[in-house]
Structures are given as C-alpha cells and as structure tokens.
Amino acid sequence: MNQRAAVLSLISPAYLWLTLTILLPLSAMLYYSFLSDVPIGSREVSWTLENYGTFFEKAFYSELMLRSFKLGAEVTTFCLLLGFPCALALAKSIGGRTKEALFLLIILPFWSNALVRIFSWTMVLRGNGILEYYINWLLPGTGPLGLMFTYPAILLGLVHSYLPYMILTCYISIDAIDNQLLEAARSLGAGKLTIFFRLIVPLALPGIVAGSVLIFIPVIGSFMEPRLLGGRNGTFIGTIIEDQFTAVFNWPLGAALSFIMMGLVLLVLLGFSPLVRRFK
C-alpha cells in the first residue's frame, strides 16, 4: 500500500501536467472537428461528420496523406542508415575526449532555432547559393543544380533536423550491449557481419524503434521544412492542416485531418509492434 502511494506521488505530477497540456487542447480539437464552422461571433454552428467525410471524398487528401507517410518513412530510413553506424562507432570504437567532442557536434543543431536552421539551408541550396557556387568552382560548367524547392531539398532539411534523435537513441541501446557478448560471438567464430546482424541490431532494436517513432511522427505532420525548402513541391498533409488553421480559417477541417493522421500513425505503429515483440 505504502509503495503504491509512493509510486503514485512520483508519477502523478508528470501525468497531471500531460493531461492538462495534451488532453485539454486535444479534446478541444476533437470538439471542433465535429463542428460545421468555427464558432465565432453569431455564426450558426451545428454538429456534423462532414469534415471527416471530406477526407474520404476527395482523393487529393488521401494522396497527400500517402505522400506524407512516404516522406516520414524515407526520412526515418535515411536517419537510420546514417545514424546507426555513427552511434555504433561512438559507442564501441571511440572513447575519451574525441567522443565528448563528437557528441557536442551531434547536439549542436539543438542549440539553434529550427527556423534559423531551415533558412540557412535555403541559403545553401537556392540557385546561386553557397552549394551551387562551390560546386561550380570545383567543377566549372556544372551549371545550376536546381535543388531548391524540390523533394530532395525537403528530405535533406528533415534528415538534418532529426538525425540527432536517431543517433542518441541508438547510441544508448548500443552502449548498453556488454562487450563480452561481442567477444563471445567472435570466440565462437562469428565475423563482423554476423555479429552486426545477429547481435548488435537485435539488441539495439529498442533504440532503433524509439528513434524511428520520435522521427516518423513529427515528420508526417511537419510543415516548416516542406514549406520553406519545398516551395511549390512542398504540399503535404502537414502544410494543408496548417493552412486550415492559419490561412483558410477552416479549423474544423484542420482538426478532422489531424485526427485522421493520428489514427493512421497509430495503425502503422500497431502494425510494427509484433516485430518489436519478437526480438524482445
């Protein structure tokens, strides 16, 4: 009994805070998503399912949703491909001062404002920008790269923003792998590839999953990077939702689209959970 009280007192502040900051605004949004219009002034407002219906009626929305999920999957994959080897080297090969310095570099992006970070990418990528200038200086005659306002530009910006999450979560779980396990595997005749796929990856799976979730979810709803780096090509479900709130002023539709997105994300995560459990 006493222990339960202690546990309760430990977790209740956090959960109270989460309830207030997540559940309240979320329930307000849920409420909006069933309204026919924004309830301001003397407008006539009624209950409706129309906002949800819109998503299923117009192929435009589901295509965008698919595009966003594809973006999420691609960004997560690139982060994993770049981040995992880096985390592995940091955890198992590099030590002391060098490791500290490299860690500092990884979290450096967190120190600057996200908007500043993205705008600095536009400087680099735009026509006649820094990248184009240097590439043409190195290889004269390359001409314009035309990277700005393309899908790869969005990918570049998002991978840059989210890579640290993958490195950090993977680092933590790789670092926890006992070196003696790896030595035992070598003594049994296992080469580097076998050790990597049979031991390191399965044992680091919790970190891979945590990093992927932390990246996949926000990327699907992202609007800043697509808008600033993608320009005309930067229309995703996140930017559409943002438009509903800031430009079109159709809060009910924005709210409904958000909930559909959340539901789909949840489905995807549920789909992956047996995989995670298998390795546990």
Add this chain to the structure above:
Amino acid sequence: MASVSVQNISKNFGITVALDRVSYEFENGKFFALLGPSGSGKTTLLRMIAGFESPDRGSIQIDGKVVDHIPVEKRDIGMVFQNYALFPNMDVQANVGFGLRVRGISTSETRLLVGEALELVRLSGFDNRRPDQLSGGQRQRVALARAIVTKPRVLLLDEPLSALDRNLRLEMEIELKRIQRDVRITTIFVTHDQEEALTMSDQIGILNEGQLVQHGSPVDIYENPQSVFVARFLGEANLLKGQADGSRVNLNVGGTVQTRSKPASPQVICSIRPEKISIHKEQDIPPSSSNHIAGQVNEHIFNGTSLNYLVQCGDQVLRVFVQNLSGELISPNTQVHLSFRPEDTLVFPDA
C-alpha cells in the same frame, strides 16, 4: 584438441607491465590452471591466446602453427567468460548452436550436436529457456556447452566459477573436470582460488606481476615452491626469518634448524607448512632427528577432522594443523615443542 605454445610474451598497457617474458607449453589434452594474485596478468595471457590482445613481443603457436596474425574468429577456440556472456536475445538452443550456425552446419545436425552438448552439461530439456530464466549454475553450463559444442582446439576459461556460491562452485568444479576428461580438450583455466587450481588441474602456472614464477604439477608446486611468494600463495606457510650458520639456520624466534637445502645467503626465510609440524607437550621428548622450537599454545580450533593450533614462538604466531587421531586437545597456555623434519624446512634468501 591441440597444444598451445607461448613463447617469450611481453605486454605493456601504458606503463603497466601486464606480462613480462612469459614462456610456456600447454600440452595437448591437459587441464592447466593459471593462478596468481589480482592484476598479475592471468586474464591478459588468456585473452592473448584467444586473440583478443596481441603481444608486444613474443609469439603464440597453436598446434605448432604461429597464430599471431590470425583473428579470434579464425582461431577455433572455445571461451567461457566470468559473467557467462550468454546472448540475451536467443534461447539456450540458439546460444549453444550459435557457433555451429556460424560454421554453416545444417539445422538438423546443429540440433543433434546441441542436444549432445546439453546432455554433457546435464541441461537436457532446457532448450527453449531464455538466459534470464536460468540460475547462475545453469547459465554457466550453457556457456560451457556453447564453448565446447564446436569441438574447439583449446578451451579457455576466465574465472568461470567465481560468480557462483560455494556449494555450486564445488559441484561445478567436479562437473567441469568430468567434462574435460570426457572430451579430452586442452583446457586453460584462470583462477585466483588456489584450492580450485589444486583440485582441478594437471598443471599449474603461477603468475606474479606479469611473470610466470613457477609451473608444474599441483603436488610439485605445493611440495617444492621455489620462492617465498609461491610458498605463501599456494597453500599456507609459516615463514620464519633467520641467519644462515653453515648448513643450519639460527631462527629469530629462537632455535636452530636444519633445512632441506643449504642456505644460499646470510639472511634467510624458512617456510614450514602447518600440516608438516607436529606438536608435543613439553614433557614429551620429540624425535632427535627433527627440528624443534619451543612455544606456547595461544588458541586451538577444533573442526572435527583436524585440530588447528595457533602457537606463540617468540614474537611470531605459527599455525599447526594436526589430524584428529586421539581426540585429545592441548589447551591454551600449555608450553609445547613444535617439531618438523629438515626436508620440510624450506629455505629461501631474504630479499
């Protein structure tokens, strides 16, 4: 199965000398114990034979072939680690079968060999348990089965029993010895438990500060230690300082004794094992051919099969173990003679 030859190996870690010109031949099929105090280089030597460390100087041969440039995974060794190092993401079957799968052996044959190995360590039926569902002793058996199932040329064990409680350790010592005898595998066993080394091994090598100070059979090392360090490290020894006087030694605690060999320096230390001393009441006449010194019983400890006495001789306390033949105890404060044979009185120079 194979012989291992270590030739003139040295290894430094920064300014620490981990191994200093160690040479040794580990013969085919024998059980070797590497014994030594903490930090004496036992683990380093074992890891070098396995291939996890490379020597600064010297060379290692397995089966007469130099393996210095052969990586661990190609050396065909079996290794058991102190904390078992079982793969937590695999069950017992997969753990034991790991080395076989890596070697590309078929699933059906792997299952057969794993079954045999588990039978050997008496763990049949545990195939589908996860390591965290096993007790310490069972984990150790799985680790052993995993190490021997590939029929390695050498089995290397680094304090494999030290994490077990005493009873389980004694049981595992017997098991390990039985398994080693069954599969006749060259085994090198690191321990800092002298009893373990004495009871289990065919040969013992004693390391101190990176040097192999003595090696030989357990009986040989116990009976003929070549230094005070070895005498004290393996078994118990009463150490008495004295001055050489021709072929005799005048002990600082009083009395003159005849030693096994002629003292080689003026200042010497004599070493006498507690069980080689017999104890007599003052009025009993000790045999004249023996050394004897006078003392007074401080304390006696009765533990059934033997009687242990602490005897005050001058400013030193000597330990004496006698077999409980008569059931008669000599009580504290009794004046006694301690007698011991000259051949049991070892003499070393006092450095």
